[in-house]
Amino acid sequence: MIINRIGAEFAYEGVTYVIGAPIVGTPGSEYEGLYGSITEIRDGEDKETENETPDMECSFEAPVIPYDVKELEERFSELYQYPKAIDDIALDLVIMAPEMIRPLDDLRECRHYPMVYVLAEDWAVEGEHGRSSEVYTDFDDAKRLLIQKLEEELENGCIPRWAGYENFVVHSTADSYECYIDGEYCENHYSLSIIAQKLCASNRFVRELAEIYKASCQLEDFVSKVSDWDEITKLTDGQYERLVHDTRFPERLENALGKNDHYWESYWETVSEVAHGLVKEYLDKPDCYKPEADNPYPLCVGNGTEECRECCLWADLQPDIE
Known part of the structure; x- marks a missing residue:
């Protein structure tokens, strides 16, 4: 072949x-x-x-x-x-x-682009300098760390010493802080900023995150299930802590589910049932149908054509009043 x-x-x-x-x-x-x-x-x-x-x-x-x-x-x-x-x-x-x-996945396809937030720190004190960056998936996490770092610098760093200089300059926005000695920027400055940018995430990366999240949920289910068992009271505090954080449970659960024919039969029957319902919706609705958002039983938002005014699926259809 x-x-x-x-x-x-x-x-x-x-x-x-x-x-x-x-x-x-x-x-x-x-x-x-x-x-x-x-x-x-x-x-x-x-x-x-x-x-x-x-x-x-x-x-x-x-x-x-x-x-x-x-x-x-x-x-x-x-x-x-x-x-x-x-x-x-x-x-x-x-x-x-x-x-x-x-x-490898094609870089132009099969990619997701979640927003991430880079907390960048740059400093120089009397000629010595350094920089660092940390990436967060949540803006509030980045902002909280920015505030913590800035508080530390304001209390124990070089800023209190510089603040007494007449040529000490400070600039700040909602997500950045910068200070320096005017005329000596290269030798004496400190800055923190949050840079928002898109992350090119492959399907493999998304799958790995999904597996981590699923394992976390399964471990929560495990703890919820055993929390009121009589056997649990016989464990020491140390044993209980190790038990509720035992990462072997998700793996063992996946292995057991893989061998559970009844589980998979029920799963695929449910997939088929839901799929048939969705296919029927498409067959019953015209090609121009655009469902409302945040509505479990959506009508059509319409596309501004004359036909929409007479369509019974149009969300803004006004009933005839005699």
Whole structure:
């Protein structure tokens, strides 16, 4: 079997490989850390190697960071026991085993962009300087830490000493503070600011967060279930604390649910029931239907056309009064 059509998929040991989709070389392979794409997959009698696994023909991009170039050259020089420069290393039509590459999501697709807040701190005192940054997913967390840091500086830092200078300058907004000695900014300044920016989150990252949240909820369910059991009163305080924070429970619960046929039968029956209801809604409503927000039984908000005035689904439809 030969697969080389762009977008064609090939599943192997639970991983889906897509022709033309981005990949990265995995640790331990000669092309570790290099980015590229799969150009062709051969399996069965069509393989060009005698490997037990499918042949993954890949095209890799040449590294551009000098450090990465040096690493690649040293890796291949050691492998071939002969000095290798970047131009001597094959990057196209490279046959890889599946475990030597890892599929990546397309940066232009399958991405979520939640807002994050970077608390940036920058300072210089008598020529010595430093900077740091911390990332938060909630603005109030960042603002609270900004206030705490500023309180510490106002009490024990350099600001009280500078405040007595005539050329001491302070600027502040709702989410930033900056002070300095005028004419000596490079040598003496302190600033804190919150920078809002979007985070490019991959599906893998979102799944990992979802798993963390689900495990937390399952642990809460576990504690709620056992809290009034008579056996719990026989535990010491230390044992109880370890029990209610035992991270093994979510894993054991997932393993048990995976073997529970009744649970999964009920789950898929419910999925089918809800799906049928949603499909029926779409079949019963015209293409122009736009549901109201925050309404469990939404009507249509309309699109401003004359047809909306006569549509029984329109939220602003006025009944005829005789």
